[in-house]
Amino acid sequence: MEAAYWNKELTVEERIEDLLGRMTTKEKVGQVNQHMYGWNAYRRLPDGIELTEAFKQEVAFGDGMGALYGLFRADPWSAVTYENGITATQSAKAANAVQRYIREHTRLGIPVLLSEECPHGHQALDGTLIPTNIGIGSTWNTELMERVYGHVAAEIRARGAHVGLISTLDILREPRWGRSEECYGEDPYLAAKMTESAVRGMQGSTPEELKKPDKIAALLKHFVAQGAALGGRNSGPAGIGERELREIHLPGMLAGVRAGAQGCMAAYNEIDGIPCHANKELLTGILRDEWGFEGVVMADGVAIDRLLSMTGGDYESAAGMALAAGVDLSLWDTSFTTLEAAVEAGKAEEELLDRAVRRVLKLKFELGLFDNPFTDEDIAKETVGSETFRLDNLQAARESIVLLKNEDALLPLGSNYRKIAVIGPNADNIYNQLGDYTSTQPAGKGVTVLEGIRRIAPEGTEVAYAAGSGIRSGTPEQLQEALDVAADADVVVLVVGGSSTRNFDIRFDTNGAAITTEGVPGEMDCGEGVDVADLQLGEPQRELAKRIAETGKSVIGVVIQGRPHALTDIDSLCGALLCAWYPGQEGGQAVGEILFGQVNPSGKLAVSLPRSAGQLPVYYNYKDGGSRPGYFDLTGQPLYTFGHGLSYTSFAYEGLELQPAAISVKELVQGGRVAVKVTVRNTGETAGQEVVQLYVKDLEASVTRPVTELKGFRKVGLAAGESQTVVLELGLDELAIWTASMDFAAEPGRMRIAVGGSQDGDCTAELTIVRDH
Template identity: 45%
Template sequence: MNYSSIIYALQMVLLAIVTFSEPAKAQKNPIYKNAAFDTDARVKDLISRMTVEEKAGQLSTLLGWDMYVKEGKQVKVSEKFKAAVSKEFTGMLWATLRADPWTQKTLLTGLNPELAAEATNAIQKYAITHSRLGIPLLLAEECPHGHMAIGTTVFPTSIGQGSTWNPQLIQEMASAIALETRLQGGHIGYGPVLDLAREPRWSRVEETYGEDPVLNSRMGEAMVTGFQGKNINSGVNVISTLKHFTAYGVPEGGHNGGSVAVGKRELLQSYLPPFKAAVKAGALSVMTAYNSIDGIPCSANHELLTEILKEQWGFKGFVVSDLGSISGLVSNHQVAGSAEEAAALAMNAGLDADLSGYGYGKSLVKAVNDGKVSVQQLNQAVSRVLRLKFEMGLFENPYVDAKRAKQTVRNPEHIALARKVARESIVLLKNQKNLLPLHNNYKKIAVIGPNADNIYNQLGDYTAPQERNSVITVLQGIKARAGSGTTVSYSKGCAIRDTSTREIAAAVALAKASDVAVVVLGGSSARDFKTSYLQTGAAQVQATANEISDMESGEGFDRSTLDLLGNQMELLKQVVKTGKPVILVLIKGRPLNLNWAAENVDAILDAWYPGQEGGNAIADILFGDYNPSGRLPISVPKSVGQLPVYYNFKKPAAHSYVEIDERPLYNFGYGLSYTNFRYDDLKAEVSGTGEQMRVTIHFSLKNTGKMAGEEVVQLYVKDKISSVVSPAIQLKKFKKVRLKEGEIQHLSFELEAEDLKLYNRDLQWVLEPGEFNLMVGASSTDIRLQKDITIK
């Protein structure tokens, strides 16, 4: 027996003596409040003191933005929160600091970082001092590309983060987000979203890292490590909640939350690996998805939540529902006839906590009292939540320093980091005749388009209200970089969705009078106060709405086409018709139809939603201050009729349609640079057998161009003969490498048995002997070096 086991045994003996000698309620210094005991003992002691109602309350995550009242520069708890403590025994809040049109929190009615910290302190103090057991709260916040609160740093959305192909940078970004969240009193950050985006009509593509399980896995690991650090009791880290478990990103017809058609082998082989990797990296929370898989809603799926997640993967954190998804077992999926039955289905499946406050609560209490849920099952769920409260040190240190929050949130270092992430996220799709980077001969620059000078269209969904001077638009970025010798003029031209043509003529006239035109088009996920929202926070789309917002992407805004909306194409065509050099900059949340632009526009930059520093980042690339290094994490189709069009399709190879070929317009992994790279001298060695098998790959990379730049080196594998149908090509490793002009680097990758395994006919995870084709290159269709190897 080791020392930790001896200590634990002694603590259990002490626990038994104390419990026997003095009734629990009479103890002056109960074990759960004594930090000298380990977490297991404290959890066991606290649960032994709790009623069924109090246990259910610990599993209820109420909507938090109504739990405080702001009066001038003062903030205090609301009557609604007092009732939640006294009547619902609530143990968690969600989105307490969230501000957006749905919550009706604005720059005026919401909280700056200092007041936010004071609000969460007030909420914690009231919960601790006005509840029977004095249990602190867990406060969860939305954190996919920055903490969704006023005054925080806004980074590019996840699809842009995926375009960096730089997990180390994303980990650094996640650490900054965690710091800003924790200093304001948050404990849980919702993110990363690990859904594979293989359906671009779906409204939430922007929240994902793209279509590939390996890229998603590496990004997920980076986010978890950045959020949680090495110790969640650090005071600067937060718990990471993985979303959405699982296969949420491929709904039939692109309908958000709709059912998915995924076989079990594909589920295991493609959709679960990013979650498994993030759990292995230490993730402490997982959120269920709204969809069903093969007729079983994810929020009531015992195989997913208990057998795979908890038993096979050893997940130690807690599972939380998506907002209202337990009630959705009654209203949406119709697999339960009552709220009590829905609570029992979810709890018995392994769903620990309810995001809403009405999925469990009284319904769960009734289910326990009626014998539909065992006390043991309830205790297991409660212990998973309480364990994290103890491990975060909330019983000893429930409060935060408001002054530190004021000084640290959105500091200059974080703003600089936002610019760096944005720069690396931008993908150069076309650069005819090396129009870019712009040279000094262009003295008159026209900046045109609905996304050229719109701060909210640049930021993506899950973004709080912003002060105007905190976001750098494309127009501002170009003006700041162009210098005094260049005239930069602006014309909006049109809106995203509105079909008015009254401003197009002015934009065309401006282009004619300029040396070069930068046309900024795309989409928007910017929530506005005109749009109505469902209880889940998703936008309620009204195709016949009188007032047309720009919003065409973001949760709830599913598309039937991928065309540029409104009169954007008319504007682009008219500007190109002037004969002036045209650079198309795209700011958007999903792949759009770029067929005409790819044939007729001189240069194209895809910036996704680049965040608050997007304008500066785009200017950095336009003027050559940074060599574009972004690569596509998702394929860009030519038509919705091709869908799905992800690169790692199952054999056999697709064939052409009557109207068009089968290939996407731009492939997964694609992206241009201002310099050129040459790949040479591929060598591959196989050593070991079975689980000890290793494949070591060596090659050289040379920058043969005239400026420094970064190349994303990608290693793909094809299993030439397999017992089950396998992908035609599959990414396995990648590395972002920076090379000076003329520099050569000798690079290597190592593949392990896990990298080459598959689920065989018996759904066993095995390495099959045979031949594999190794492919090294710059994208999934730009393979520079190949070699076959044999696994014996």
């Protein structure tokens, strides 16, 4: 008679309890471990793949396997290339081989979760790469992003994997941090809305959709405040208190929980002396007891083993500590492999082990893996790299690009420029526009900026190119070549910035972060493990820009970057300046279209651009202490602030109206909302998209409040001369604050409401929250 846990007619809970009751402690430990690197689980053969002895031993260790990370990962750290890795068309066969082996060689046949990195598209051979999050935030287009993340999920599921590890939770308040590119920006509200889009795109809107062949479980990282590392040093402590934690860093995960996220990854950092992987108040008290989260908490790579400094080097105690805090699934740790011994020694409670196993099993059941762990081996051919995804990816790249300045309407370029010089280290290097966590790319995939300009330039236009320098290196010969090319051109497009490009010469630590040498400049100057003290571009690029400007040619700057660099020197040399972030594999096409006016730029900065690292922090929503504090030797104002972005057309706002203009605390608690109505008109001669931004300033509060806070936005497209009435809503979530007694509540008082195309607000009104009687 077949065991009850295989019976589809029973509830998930009934199936879990039946299965759990049959499991030995060893089998339970197997389900909470994700110990091996997935690329070590197979060996590529001429006619397919074979599973390795290392994989089989890992399965035997726990008579099963909870999860397998990175079966399809391909990059310099994994050393997986097209010569030894698994392509899209081979993926489902490989995934099915893994599931088949586990079903046939374990007592209970529990399917394995296959987890994959997808911070900006699937990090696998043939995976489609979208703009990194810092660019995604600059689109301010949640609907487009939901479609894009849906494509990412479809590619991963078509290959046989089930869980997507996606960065959504880190807030960019420290741009020296190498992982800045993984943040949606500096604002918690914008980041929360983008997190919702990611979850809904990847999972759908209901738990039932997880079983569909184009959906995966979203596992959000990093929980929490990893972007607040002191000094911008990766994995450093977060020097924040509970108020900042709740106001700035927790809203993203709360939004993810409400959207149904199936998992999160604990952060490497510590808060007030407690590592996140040992923080029961965070992982259980807030996440589960307060918010009702029912998903899986995964450890970051070897992060549980980092607790050894608190346990005198004892792995069993470290495992017990993380398990008690609320970690359910390991990642490469030794500690969790000792859980059977830890339970026997009383260093970990079997009841807590059962709790973690239930959560892992629940996800497997909800993904439908017990009913069918296998994947149709033909789906990936049509899904991975589809034309529909390419077009949405191109649109995401277009909307992520921000026009920072445009003196004398230098852009868009007209047909009067017959010879264009394209100069700079980021003009013709596809890897430099893709960001960190990028898979090995085949030759010819993606469009560089140089190629995009050549595609879009009017017929008869000559486009000449010279690199001029590297990212952090350069030679006199490179510089002279660039000057010669510029001297013979009508206009110069200067493509500079940073790079998160990994190569096979870079060393990596055990969790895949790049290892850099202090004081030795490298071409990779951004990405995990690559933190900087100085936010200026590399000196060779600054010298290149200076010398190009001295030629007297008009200069259009295009900055490809993964962090907000201090662009003061570059900005002053350029008549027009585009911030393209890392725009993904379609980014060059998007840049070319914007330069020549085929596309009207619509991006708005999701993070402020500083003038100098010495200004930090420069985020827009600083606490109100009068005017923004400055310095004796430098203004306190950023070079370009959050929400800024120009267009080739202009927009006007009028008729701001609040309905109602006064609302009681009781009404807000009961679900009442304030409708904020405004009319936006395209006053120019070109169609364009405008981001309508709504900001709130609490004028009467029990604690100090920011000078302004984003609380609503919508992106609208308007033809020349067209107008549209936009309605945004404010409710309890937007109007309540964490009070002096640390309650989340709406307080009676006045609030200034500002609506416009930037945080300055084109229209303002006052809202009153009335005290209950």
